[in-house]
Structures are given as C-alpha cells and as structure tokens.
Amino acid sequence: MLHLKLVLQSFFKNKQIYGPFIFSASILTALNYIFWSIFKNPSLAKLQQGATITTTASLGISFVALIGLFFMFYINNTQKTIEAKQLGLYNMLGFAKGDLYLFQFLKNCCLLLATVAIGLSIGILFSKFFFLIFQRIIGLDGLSSTIELDVLGINVAYVAGIYLLLLLKDLFYVWRVNPIELWHGAQKPEKEPKQNILLGLLGIVILSGGYYLAITTKPNMAGINKFMLAILLVVLGTYLVFISFSIVLLKFLKRRLNYYYNPKHFISLSGMLYRMKQNGAGLASICLLCSSVCVVMISTISLYAGQQKALATWNPTEVVLNLPQDLTPAQKTTLNDLAKKSQVKITDETALTLAQPLIGKFQGNRFVEENFSTAIYKLAGLTLAQYNKMQQTNYQLKENEALIYAPNEKLGQQLTVASHKLKIKQIKDFKLAINYDHSIFQPVFLVVKDQQQLDKIFSKHHQKDSILPNSNNDYVYLKLFNLAGSLPNQKSFVQAVVQNFKLVSAQYSFKAEMRDFFKQFTGGFLFVGFLVSVALGLTTVIIIYYKQLSEGYADRQRFQTMQQVGLSRKETKKTIIGQVLAVFLLPLLGSGLNTACALPAIISVMKIFSLYDQKLFITVSLIVFGCLSLLYLGVYLLTAQVYQKIVNQKD
Incomplete structure (x- = not known):
C-alpha cells in the first residue's frame, strides 16, 4: 500500500513529466484503435474496393504501432534522467532493490491502466467522427461504424505489450545500477564529449549518398527500391551528423577564442557542447520526424488533388476497349444493340x-x-x-x-x-x-x-x-x-459488353469505375497520411517538450551558479532564448533539406501512377512546409517558456 501511495504521489508531484506522457500515449492508442476499427469493419468487405481500403488501413496500423513503440521508449529514456534523483532518495530512506522493483512495477501498471482507459475512450468517442470523414474522402455511403470487441482486445494487447517491455527495461535499469549511485548520478556533471572527426565525416558522406540516390531516382520499379535505400542512408546519416559532426563543429567554434569568449556565445556554446552527444540523437529524431511529416503530407495531398489528371490519362472517354483485333461489322452491330437495350x-x-x-x-x-x-x-x-x-x-x-x-x-x-x-x-x-x-x-x-x-x-x-x-x-x-444516359444504365451497358465480348479486366475501362477507384485509392492514402502525420507531429512535440524539460533540470544548477557570480536575469533570459533557438533551428533546417532532396524521388513515384502535376506539387510542397514551420515555431515559443521556468526555479 505504501508503494502504491508513493507512485501516486510521484505522479502528482511530477505531473509535468507524466501528464504529457499519458496524454500522448493515449492519443496514439486512440489512433491505433481508429485504424483497427477501419481494418476490421465488416461493411468494407462488401465493397468492390474494400480490399484496397483495408490494405491502406493496415499501412496506418503499422506506422502508428512503430511510432508508438519508438515514442514510449524514447520518453522512457528521457524520464530516467529525471527519475534518478527520486529513486536515489527512496533508497536513502530505506528502500531496498526489491522495493524499487515493486515501485517500477506499480508505476507501469498505473500508466498502463490510464493509457488504456483514456486512449480507448478517446478512440471510441472519435472513431465515428473520423469514420464519417473517411467516408467523405473516399466518396462512399452506406458504411457503418461499430464497436468490435476483438478490436478492443487487440489494442489492449498492443499497449500492454509495450508497457511490459518498458517494465523489463526499468527493472533491468534498477538491477544494473547501484541504488546509492542514483542520487549522485542525478547530480553528477556530464563530461565534455570527445570529437570523432572520422565518424562525423562518415555521416556527411552517408547523408550525401542518400541525397544523391533520392535526387537521381527514376520513375520505374527499380526506383522505388532505390528510394527505400536512400531513406535508410538519410536516417543513418542524419543521426551521425547530429551526434558526431555537431560536436566537431562546436569544438571548432570553441577553439576560435574571439568567438567563444564573447558573452553572447560563451554560455550557450558551452552548454550545447557538454550535452550534444545525448541531445544529438534527440535533435536527429526531431529532424527526421519533421521530414516524415512533410513527405507524408506532400505525397498524400498531391495524390488526392491530382487524381483528375490521372483519370484523364487512363480514361479520356467514358469507355475504352483494348482489343486483340478490330471489331467486325457484326460486333459493331452487337455493340449498338446492347446500347439500345440498356437505354444509352x-x-x-x-x-x-x-x-x-x-x-x-x-x-x-x-x-x-x-x-x-x-x-x-x-x-x-x-x-x-x-x-x-x-x-x-x-x-x-x-x-x-x-x-x-x-x-x-x-x-x-x-x-x-x-x-x-x-x-x-x-x-x-x-x-x-x-x-x-x-x-x-x-x-x-x-x-x-x-x-x-x-x-x-x-x-x-x-x-x-x-x-x-x-x-x-x-x-x-x-x-x-x-x-x-443515366449512370445505372451506363453500368448495365458496360457489364453487358464485358459478358458478350468475354473481356477480362485489362481489356476494358469504364470511367465511372475508374473515378471511384482513384477516389478510394488516393482518399485512403490521404486519410492514413493525415492520421499518421498527427501521430508523427504529436511525437515530435512531446519529444521537444521532454527535451526542454530534461535540459532545464540539467541547466538549472549551472545558471543559478552563474547568477550568483553576476549573471543578471535579463542576461539569463537572453542566453536561454539564444541557446534554445540555435538548437531548435537545426532540426527545422535539416528537415527542409531532407524534404527538398526527397521531392525528386516522390515525383518519380507519382509519375509511375500517372499522378504527377508539377504546378500542384510545388504549391502543396510550399504550403505543407510553411505550415510545419509555423507550428514548429509555436512549439518552440511554448517549450522555451517551460525551459526558462525550470531554469529559474529555486531548488
């Protein structure tokens, strides 16, 4: 009972740590539920394009599941640096390792219950709303949204599985670390990281290679595999550049004495340098998440908006027959007779x-x-x-x-x-x-x-x-x-022609059917892209928030010491804004470069499906990146206040 009480007190005392985590994990659980409710919807099985829609929903399930797994493990790592002092205090008060194991078990159980309860409630509440949006986008009526017990069970199992992995990770952390070191470890200053020029240069080479592959991707099937390789290289190169090359760059600036010992640069540069090894991975993650949001939204919006051009290429007329031989006079007569019979x-x-x-x-x-x-x-x-x-x-x-x-x-x-x-x-x-x-x-x-x-x-x-x-x-x-003639009569005529001339699907094309296919195909991707972007955006915001939170706690003692030796509040605020802005601009600039280099590859993939419209594509790209930049700036302003508030708090 004491352990549970301490867990609940910890949640209340550290609500700025656990509150956003529970909220974000719940939203990701809700999104996962929405995708599963579409994937398992029984009314979709009756539709002609039902298989296409469920396949698209399965892509959303995979993306959100991976995002959720990455998010919860990343935030769990961030929480460790903040929780270390608390666990060390409990040890000093008499907690043995067994007590710490129980504390971690109860903590994860409470987080699991909160995530499942809030997440599934939000999912059930908003699933009908999103289902109506989905119907509108793909242009279908008559679909029904129901609460399926197996969908609830799948989502509970998914969330429970992640928390089980987190629990095992937390228990291993307590087992591996000497409890008395938790208290001292929370206060132990970080050592200045060592620069690795070769690793930094390797990151630039790998990143450049990824950019080259993306830019030179051709609109063919081999180009898709080439683009996937480019993505892997860009991910690896981005992490190496942010982790290694950033340290090389900062140490280079430090060696420039006129620059380093300038009051405008000294504090922010030294603070960034001491924690860049840890923060480099976070900045790289933010950069890649922002890049992913841009690529997903640009691709899906352009696909949906450009469907009319593709339709005109596939079906310039209402009916196209692709025949192995020309129609005989008798067949032409039969065609006209079928038209009269169908009243078209x-x-x-x-x-x-x-x-x-x-x-x-x-x-x-x-x-x-x-x-x-x-x-x-x-x-x-x-x-x-x-x-x-x-x-x-x-x-x-x-x-x-x-x-x-x-x-x-x-x-x-x-x-x-x-x-x-x-x-x-x-x-x-x-x-x-x-x-x-x-x-x-x-x-x-x-x-x-x-x-x-x-x-x-x-x-x-x-x-x-x-x-x-x-x-x-x-x-x-x-x-x-x-x-x-009326659309039902047109459909009846096309069906009669197919049966009479024994045509396979590759030998005829009916514009009304193609229009439905494009709307369902591109609409499904747009819907999935939107929800995946919500998940990516939410993950990005929370990572930024926790990054500011952990850095605020790490920097608080340093700023208070400098204030004691003469650093004014005004100078502190100016330094904080400069440091945070410098760090925050790097992922945004990196995501802009990643997106720009990915555009040729996206264009090539769209050309494969006859869905590329240059003017539309450029317009969509500029709007998406502009909106992302504005949202990113808003997050920066909000989280900078959180950082400043923590730094100025007294111990």
Whole structure:
C-alpha cells in the first residue's frame, strides 16, 4: 500500500513529466484503435474496393504501432534522467532493490491502466467522427461504424505489450545500477564529449549518398527500391551528423577564442557542447520526424488533388476497349444493340490502332528497350493518317521522319528506335495520349509516315514476353466512346459488353469505375497520411517538450551558479532564448533539406501512377512546409517558456 501511495504521489508531484506522457500515449492508442476499427469493419468487405481500403488501413496500423513503440521508449529514456534523483532518495530512506522493483512495477501498471482507459475512450468517442470523414474522402455511403470487441482486445494487447517491455527495461535499469549511485548520478556533471572527426565525416558522406540516390531516382520499379535505400542512408546519416559532426563543429567554434569568449556565445556554446552527444540523437529524431511529416503530407495531398489528371490519362472517354483485333461489322452491330437495350447512346466514337508498345527508356538519341524493373516508358506507334485525322492537322512526313509525343522528355532532332534512325519533331499536343492498359509505364507515341514504316519499326521488335495486355499481337486496337444516359444504365451497358465480348479486366475501362477507384485509392492514402502525420507531429512535440524539460533540470544548477557570480536575469533570459533557438533551428533546417532532396524521388513515384502535376506539387510542397514551420515555431515559443521556468526555479 505504501508503494502504491508513493507512485501516486510521484505522479502528482511530477505531473509535468507524466501528464504529457499519458496524454500522448493515449492519443496514439486512440489512433491505433481508429485504424483497427477501419481494418476490421465488416461493411468494407462488401465493397468492390474494400480490399484496397483495408490494405491502406493496415499501412496506418503499422506506422502508428512503430511510432508508438519508438515514442514510449524514447520518453522512457528521457524520464530516467529525471527519475534518478527520486529513486536515489527512496533508497536513502530505506528502500531496498526489491522495493524499487515493486515501485517500477506499480508505476507501469498505473500508466498502463490510464493509457488504456483514456486512449480507448478517446478512440471510441472519435472513431465515428473520423469514420464519417473517411467516408467523405473516399466518396462512399452506406458504411457503418461499430464497436468490435476483438478490436478492443487487440489494442489492449498492443499497449500492454509495450508497457511490459518498458517494465523489463526499468527493472533491468534498477538491477544494473547501484541504488546509492542514483542520487549522485542525478547530480553528477556530464563530461565534455570527445570529437570523432572520422565518424562525423562518415555521416556527411552517408547523408550525401542518400541525397544523391533520392535526387537521381527514376520513375520505374527499380526506383522505388532505390528510394527505400536512400531513406535508410538519410536516417543513418542524419543521426551521425547530429551526434558526431555537431560536436566537431562546436569544438571548432570553441577553439576560435574571439568567438567563444564573447558573452553572447560563451554560455550557450558551452552548454550545447557538454550535452550534444545525448541531445544529438534527440535533435536527429526531431529532424527526421519533421521530414516524415512533410513527405507524408506532400505525397498524400498531391495524390488526392491530382487524381483528375490521372483519370484523364487512363480514361479520356467514358469507355475504352483494348482489343486483340478490330471489331467486325457484326460486333459493331452487337455493340449498338446492347446500347439500345440498356437505354444509352454511344457518342464521340474513335478507333485507334497502335503498334504493340516497346517498354524502355530514352538514352541520349536512342530509345533503349529495358526489362520490367528498369523501364520508364512504353513507346507505341501509329500512322500519320490516324494522327492528322484525330488532331485535324495536315503534317507531311518522309520515309525517315517521325513525330513524337513525349511530354516529360526534351529530345533532339535524331532518335534511333529498334535500329531505325529517324529524324524527329517533338509535338506538344496529342488528344488521345492514353495509358490504355493502366500500366506503370508512362505512354509516349511515335507517329510515322505509313503502315509500312510502322511495320518495319515495331512488328519484329516488340517484346513477346511483355507483361502488357494483348502483347502477343503486333497491334493494339482501341475503341473509345462516350455514353449518354443515366449512370445505372451506363453500368448495365458496360457489364453487358464485358459478358458478350468475354473481356477480362485489362481489356476494358469504364470511367465511372475508374473515378471511384482513384477516389478510394488516393482518399485512403490521404486519410492514413493525415492520421499518421498527427501521430508523427504529436511525437515530435512531446519529444521537444521532454527535451526542454530534461535540459532545464540539467541547466538549472549551472545558471543559478552563474547568477550568483553576476549573471543578471535579463542576461539569463537572453542566453536561454539564444541557446534554445540555435538548437531548435537545426532540426527545422535539416528537415527542409531532407524534404527538398526527397521531392525528386516522390515525383518519380507519382509519375509511375500517372499522378504527377508539377504546378500542384510545388504549391502543396510550399504550403505543407510553411505550415510545419509555423507550428514548429509555436512549439518552440511554448517549450522555451517551460525551459526558462525550470531554469529559474529555486531548488
């Protein structure tokens, strides 16, 4: 009973330590509950895109679970430096190690009960609200939000598992440390860290390597793996730079006597230097968390806002048929009969015959065929007669001349395709620049003089083992048209066409279905991205808060000593603001650099899914980083007051 009373007194006395921890852990538990309630929602299983939505929710579960684990262990480490004096005091009052073990056990049990009770209450209370937002974003009605017992059980087990690991860590800490040293350890000054120039330079090299990989990432499947490697290098490099290179830099400034012995720099520089080894990891974590918020929000908002452009590329008309051969007169009659039966009218009909595409990439003045993982483009061919008819132009071409539509490339006047050298002119307008098979390769189109020239270039060189639909044929026959009629009748007509012509999913595309798919796909990512960003942002704020808290306690005695030898309150405040601002600007600047270098890789990934809009992307990036900077500044102002209050407290 005494141990429990001491635990509760400790919570009350140190509410500024435990209060934010319980609140943040509860919010993360609530977010985890919301994601699980979506993942386990039975009404989603009935939807056509239900599997896509649940997969997206599972990504959110993984992210929030990892963030929660990292957050609670990080804050637990920070609390240790503050709790050491308290545990040392209990030992001096007669507590043996067994009593300290019991104290830690009861402390974690109380924190577990508070986190579960508050977190699940918030989760249940707000799950319906967030579920309505989720429905609105993905554009679906008829979904129901229910409280599932297995979801509650999963979340309790998750939180209990983390607290069990924390308890084992706390018990090991008490077992390893001599209790009498806890009291002295809390007062023991830190030694000046040793500089490691090689480790600092290694951090810069690794970070630069990560930046290089991110900037040079190409829009293909291999580029995704390259981007993942870049992320790992940036994470490792950021930690090494903040931990090692920051010490090298501060010691360099210290050796500059004119700079170091300036009253404006002496106190803040010495304080930063003595604890940078410990704080470097915290600053690196803040930098990476801010970078993650930027990358997640820029990516998901750009995806959601750019879905109309992708839809226009996939479905320029209401219906697109991708056939292995042209429709016969009888089939055309059947198509019209099905339209009349479904009470819809076929309008704006267009037929387009394309040479089977080559997949590859542009390399200098050549189009080089590549495999699935390294290819960027699919190059399809058509005759000049077809192009002039669609575009209502009157171009004339010779045997070795061609027009090319490649909006993301700046090509010269010569191009070699499948050993054929062509004199080319790049065109900027092609009404049916369609990604007809919805592949990850960006469509480009080569317009040649006639059918004979088309056969020479494509018929003997297209890839027979291609993953593209109808790839065993030399040509792709596209039938595109719009529909006039009600949406239910349009859906009925498309279903009838699919059944009558025995089409597989890769051979037809209906714009209404594609619109729903994009809204659910991008909307799901936007919803997950928003909640993950909330978790990342909350973790960042709490890490900053605890960093200020622990540094305030560590600096209090030092500032009080300096005040006793003549440092005024005004000078103390000025020094505190300068020191905190200098430390806080580093992660923000680092996150800005990380985000800027990640943008080319994000663009490449978005191009794979035809979701990149340059103007929109730049606008979103500037707004997201601007908002993050303002929020970061607000957190700095609030936590600087906490730091100053602790420093000015009397023991």
